[in-house]
Amino acid sequence: MALLLTMWRKIGCLKSDVEKGGWRYDVCAPIERLEGKTLGIFGLGRIGTAVAKRAAAFGLRVIAADPALTFMEAKERGAELVTPAMVLSSSDIITNHMDANETNEDLFGAAAFAAMTRRPLFLNCARGWSVDEAALVEALDEGLIRGAGLDVLKDENPDLEGHPLLGRDNVILTPHAAFYSETSIEALHRISAKNLAYCLAGRPQEAFKVVNKL
Template sequence: MKIVISDYKSSLNFDINYAISYLRDTLGTNTEIIVYEYNGNNKEFIDILNDADALITGYLEIDKEIIQSLNHLKIISIMATGFNFIDIQQASRSHIGVAVNQEYCTQEVSEHVMSLLLALNRKLKHYTNDVDAKGIFDYGTTNNLIRLDGSTLGIFGLGKIGRSVAKKAQSFGIKVIAYDPFISEEVANECNVELLPIDDVLSESDNISINMLLTNENVGFFNMEKFKKMSKRPYIINVSRGALINEDDLVDALDKELIKGAGLDVLVSESPNLDNHPLVNRDNVIITPHSAFYSETSILECQRIACDNVINYVNGNYDKMFRLINPEILK
């Protein structure tokens, strides 16, 4: 049995020994495990995977060309909840299972949303820059702060994380509205959230939290057309996937003051060049390095679940997997 754990350098910035030990304890000490830091060389990457049974990754793009080159691979296990980087159709055609982590960081991500929401609305970046960089100790250097109690938060994507965000926001006295065509009124009512059409959520929200899964259909969902409908000039918070926002339009919306600012845990690129990036060095934009999921607990859970998906798949225990994206390959 050969298992490859591979990702970008920044995404492998944690102790992988837990996963290695977990796999060998379960599958046997003779299990070959290779940790490979992806450097952009697809030929080298394919050579590493050539005789592998399983690939564990978080954010690598596994496209049609790569998948077609892997005749031995049985499963791709993703150390994340999203799977937009994988060509699922080609994986299915090649009879390769694709599994994701269904649940491991809901609390961390929803806490991150609230951290960004609070920091933006209280303009903490502006004030800390004043104090640290300018030696200014004066609350009057900015304005337009609102009281969150009684404000409205619009959530796009009322899944587990969206509902966790709603619960936390409501504890601050914030009214929560949402758009999610896949959630029933019954589920929304249970968490005291009003489901509304897209345009109503855009126009009524003081803050917007993006918690949608990225699909081929919603790439660039938040574009200039939608920014222009945000009549209350909200803060935009994205902890989902960067490609849900058209970044050029976001920069334009910030420059034209169509929105107050943004809290971004993700950008379109997972390895962005931050030199002269148009979203960097803005008082009203907070960027974190896709860290919303991160805690000591979630890192261990992320590894464990990804490993369990591999273990259960190769042992034929499909019903014990957390989520197999393409179960049709089992038929």
């Protein structure tokens, strides 16, 4: 939501103008009202659901694509379940919250960006695995999307020198920091210790989200 609001309200543009001595509310026009726009979510799991609930508070219509859910399950999570094609073509903002798996590598490629007929804002706070970065750069260059807010890249430790996504007014790139707070770090330590205790006690089934099973 932080990326969504920062980019939709063009906070960076307004901040830059004020620092240059400006004081005009319309210097970054057009800025559209968020209420009534459509947010399309790919992946309505725990994080996608949290985004859906927060988006509703801003008056956004929320649609989602998730093959693991029924229409009623998605509704209970705050979204209308539609096809991936409908999310691409009907959304003013598209946000990715899918786990990385063999079915979604480079899902957001040239064809997907071409299908985004409403020229949406594109957000990815999940995994870079799902985004064809060359196609994303091309979509930005051709104006197929209004901007991109990215907390991840394909490479978890990218070489940023000369990176084609840097230096753009309509791109915000952050270092996989969406999860971060002092509270979340404390929780990670606590959960890791509990998981270790469960496994040593022969009760691995009680561990929380074991990624690499032994």
